[in-house]
Amino acid sequence: xxxxxxxxxxxxxxxxxxxxxxxxxxxxxxxxxxxxxxxxxxxxxxxxxxxxxxxxxxxxxxxxxxxxxxxxxxxxxxxxxxxxxxxxxxxxxxxxxxxxxxxxxxxxxxxxxxxxxxxxxxxxxxxxxxxxxxxxxxxxxxxxxxxxxxxxxxxxxxxxxxxxxxxxxxxxxxxxxxxxxxxxxxxxxxxxxxxxxxxxxxxxxxxxxxxxxxxxx
Numbered sequence: 001x002x003x004x005x006x007x008x009x010x011x012x013x014x015x016x017x018x019x020x021x022x023x024x025x026x027x028x029x030x031x032x033x034x035x036x037x038x039x040x041x042x043x044x045x046x047x048x049x050x051x052x053x054x055x056x057x058x059x060x061x062x063x064x065x066x067x068x069x070x071x072x073x074x075x076x077x078x079x080x081x082x083x084x085x086x087x088x089x090x091x092x093x094x095x096x097x098x099x100x101x102x103x104x105x106x107x108x109x110x111x112x113x114x115x116x117x118x119x120x121x122x123x124x125x126x127x128x129x130x131x132x133x134x135x136x137x138x139x140x141x142x143x144x145x146x147x148x149x150x151x152x153x154x155x156x157x158x159x160x161x162x163x164x165x166x167x168x169x170x171x172x173x174x175x176x177x178x179x180x181x182x183x184x185x186x187x188x189x190x191x192x193x194x195x196x197x198x199x200x201x202x203x204x205x206x207x208x209x210x211x212x213x214x215x216x217x
Contacts, residue, residue: 004128005085006049006092011126012136019043019120020165024201030194031175035166041203043120043135044163047083050075051093067099067143070150074158077186081195082162094134095161097154101142115142116153118160124209131209137161152183159191163198 024035024042035042052071055064078084087093102117121136139157141150152174159175171180173188187195 005047006087007127008089008091009125009127010129013124014136015122015124019122024166024198028194029197030190031166031168031170031173032194032197034168035164035194035198037165038122040122040133040205042163042198042201043122043165043205044199044201044203045094045135045206047085048095048162049085049087049093050095050097051087051090052097053099054088063143064099066147067141067150070147071097071141071154073185074151074154077155078158078162081187081192082199095137095139095158097139097141097158099143100140101144102140115145115149116140116157118157120160120165132207133205133209135163135205148183148185151185152179155185155187159187159195162195164191164194168194 019038020036021039022037023033024037025032027033028035052068052075055061055068060068075084075086090096102114105114117140119138119140121138123134123136124131125134125136137160139154139161141154141157143150145153155174164175166175167177168175168190170176170188170190171178172184174184174186174191175194176184
C-alpha cells in the first residue's frame with residue numbers, strides 16, 4: 001500500500017515570534033541572496049500539499065470559475081518545477097489558497113492595499129503519529145481582478161508559498177513586486193534557477209522532530 005503523501009493533521013502547535021530572522025544566503029544564483037530565511041532554514045518541503053478554496057455552491061458561478069481557472073493555471077506553471085499534490089481537505093494541506101482580497105496593511109507611508117498576499121506560520125504538526133516542523137502558508141488572491149492579473153497574482157503569491165520569500169528586481173520575473181507592461185504568467189529562467197537552488201539548501205522543515213528528553217535525563 002502506497003504511503004499517503006498528504007496525511008491529515010492530528011495536532012498542531014504554532015511557534016511564537018516572527019517567522020523570518022535573516023537572509024537565506026549572502027550569494028546565490030538568481031535572486032537567492034534577496035530571500036529571507038528562518039531559524040530552522042529555508043521554509044521548504046520535499047513535497048507540497050495544496051488546497052484551493054472551492055466554489056461556494058456545487059456549481060461555480062462565472063466569477064468563481066474565472067478565479068479557479070486562474071489559480072489552477074498558476075499552479076500548473078509551478079508543478080513541473082517541484083512536487084505538488086492537490087488536496088480537497090484543508091487539513092491535509094501545507095498551503096491553503098483562499099478567494100478574498102487581503103486586508104490593507106499599515107506601513108510607514110500609510111495604508112496599503114494589495115491584490116494578493118502570502119502569510120507564513122511556523123508550525124509543529126503531528127501527522128500519522130509523527131511530529132514534524134512544517135511551514136503553514138495562507139495565500140489570499142483577490143477575485144476582483146482581470147483574468148491575466150489573477151493568474152499573475154496567484155503565480156507570485158504561490159512562489160512565496162513554495163519558499164521564495166523575497167522579491168526580484170527584474171520585472172520579467174514572477175517574484176518581481178512590480179511587473180512590466182504584460183503580466184508574468186509563468187516562472188522565468190531566474191525564478192527557476194532560484195527555486196532549484198533553494199530546494200538544494202539544508203533545512204529542518206519536514207524532518208521528524210526529536211522527542212523531548214525524559215525528566216532527569
